[in-house]
Amino acid sequence: MRRGLQVILISAIVFAFYYFGFGVVGRTAGTIVSVFSTLTVISLCFMISMENRNPSTTMSWILLLALVPIVGLLFYFLFGQNFFNRRKYDKKALRDMEAYERIENEELRIHQDLSKFTTRQQQFLKLSQRLARTPISFSTETTILTNGEQTFSTLLTELENAKHHIHMEYYIFRADDIGTQIQQILINKAKMGVAVRFMYDAVGSIQIPKVFLKEMEEAGVKLVAFGSVKTNFFSSRVNFRNHRKIVVIDGSVGLIGGLNVGDEYLSRSETYGFWRDTHMLVKGEAVRTLQIIFLRDWLYMTGEQFLEQEYLSPTLTSGNDGVVQMIASGPDNERRVLRNLFFSMITSAEKSVWLATPYFIPDDDILTALRVAALGGIDVRILFPAKPDKWVPFFASHSYFPALMEVGVKIYEYEKGFLHSKLLIVDGEVATIGTANMDMRSLNLNFEVNALLVKTSSVQKMVTDFERDLLTATLMSPERLKVKKVWERILESAARLMSPLL
Structure with missing residues (x-):
């Protein structure tokens, strides 16, 4: 919102100079609003052009602001401020890199036999390492989960088997049937002494009832909303959402994919009908990278750090099933x-x-x-x-x-x-x-x-x-x-x- 306030302030100063210095014809309310809004739009267009964004993005914002100023201003304050401004995430990016470097060293270098890969695939693997800066694993087992039935039955089973900790991060989490099932397991596990940390996106999960969250918190589940916008919905923060779906259990089992938590993902919605989606169960070495991605998000929101070995020592698999690499992306990463x-x-x-x-x-x-x-x-x-x-x-x-x-x-x-x-x-x-x-x-x-x-x-x-x-x-x-x-x-x-x- 800071950028928006700057624009309004500049426009107000220019308008005041114009109003008191030269006068406004008739000085009617309509004329005043028209002049002020025009100055605001011109100021915004100038600032957007100076940010050196993608040309098509720049022109889209300028056209929207010029053709429909009121709608354009609303959209800009909601979604356009600092569209590619990553400065607010610089600290998070730095901390994330420190965490990756902790496991980097020799592990990030490919020293296994690559003879079964084509020359192009070998070049691609080296490129993906340089892009993501995360390890490539030859000791990870993966299982594709087709649709909601397989995904949630697997998730519920793995949650029930948790012994040490459960880390969960979702964009959308609903308090419906499947959401309540998962909530009750998390509550029971927390009461049994399992460390349960639950992160949800403040916008994607905006409909979660307070009482639903309170029940979890009172049972000992640690909760955090990513990117809260309660104090200022028009903050540019609303534009940067945590769309990740991560579950890590005991540091050795993980799940990622396209499914959030809600009954519609089990094809129980009359609006959407059958919901075709794909998720994946991960066991072994690559879970450690998933763990670090979650823990860095948790640190960013809470200031709490848990990079101890008890969280970063997955059970390794035989390593006979190709290569797996976990890759995080976001506005905190300039490499896109x-x-x-x-x-x-x-x-x-x-x-x-x-x-x-x-x-x-x-x-x-x-x-x-x-x-x-x-x-x-x-x-x-x-x-x-x-x-x-x-x-x-x-x-x-x-x-x-x-x-x-x-x-x-x-x-x-x-x-x-x-x-x-x-x-x-x-x-x-x-x-x-x-x-x-x-x-x-x-x-x-x-x-x-x-x-x-x-x-x-x-x-x-x-x-x-x-x-x-x-x-x-x-x-x-x-x-x-x-x-x-x-x-x-x-x-x-x-x-x-x-x-x-x-």
Whole structure:
């Protein structure tokens, strides 16, 4: 909000000088408001242009402010302030790097036999290390959990088995049936002496009842809301959300993926119907990186640090199942890790690029990479929901499809229900699964976490599930684009203009 106050103050000073120095014709209330709002918009546009943002983002904000000033000002104060300003997260970034360096040393260097990987895959692994600065593990076991039933049954079982600690971090956590089930386990475990730490996003989980949280707190569960905006909803902090879904149990078992906690993720919602999603169970060495990501978020919000060995000594697995790397991304990282990882995966493809995402709002580089891959004969497929959960991103996503289809990208609309999986699979051997959508918000603004998998059995399971999903999807045809109604084209174009702001 500081930037907004600065703009208003500057505008007020200019307006006062203009008003008292030259006078305002008629000095009517309407004229005063008009002059003041015009000065505010001009000041904002100047400041935005001086921030050297992405040109398309800059022009989108300027157009929005110029064409609809009142709406533009509201959107700016909610979502536009310091759009790429990471200074408020500098301390968090520094502490995170210190934590990673603690486990870096020899572990971060690949000294295992890489002969089973192609030259491209070896180069890609080295690049992912330099981007993420997190260890690559050869001693981790992963299991793909398809949809809510498998995910929550696994989660409940693992929570019941907890002996030492439970660390849980979610974007959305609801106080419905499944949420209450998990709450009761956390309460019981806390009473048994298990250390339970529970973090939820203040905006994503804004509907959690206070009494629900109070019951947990009174039982000994430690709670924290990430990025609280109670005192000032118009703070720029509201724009940077923690979209991560992390569970770490006893330092040796972890879960990450696309599912939040709520009954709709178990396909119990009449609005969404069947909910298609993907999560992953992780056991072994890579859980340590998940643990550190959680503990750094906890430290940032509470000031409490728990980097002791009791939290950082996972049980290692046999290590016969490829490579696993946990990758965190967010506004505190100037390397735009996941965006660059996705770009590198696409450009390294030799045979295929398969993408599943509920929102498709790529930047120019990702869009170009997909087009070039398709032009080069790569099998590029995008699996996208036929029905939306959010209309603006849905229309914005559709505006990108014609440019992809004209170069041979195949776009499938998932018909069985709502598709929420977030997967990128390259050549059937390299894949990433996690919390990040293929949109500008996930790649630039949100705190996200993904797992990179290379030649693991989980990649093959993801391929199998993707192929099965295609059986309940419809291939979008060029003819359908030609017969779109005028109002659909207008909405898509308008949403496309807003896409850098989404």
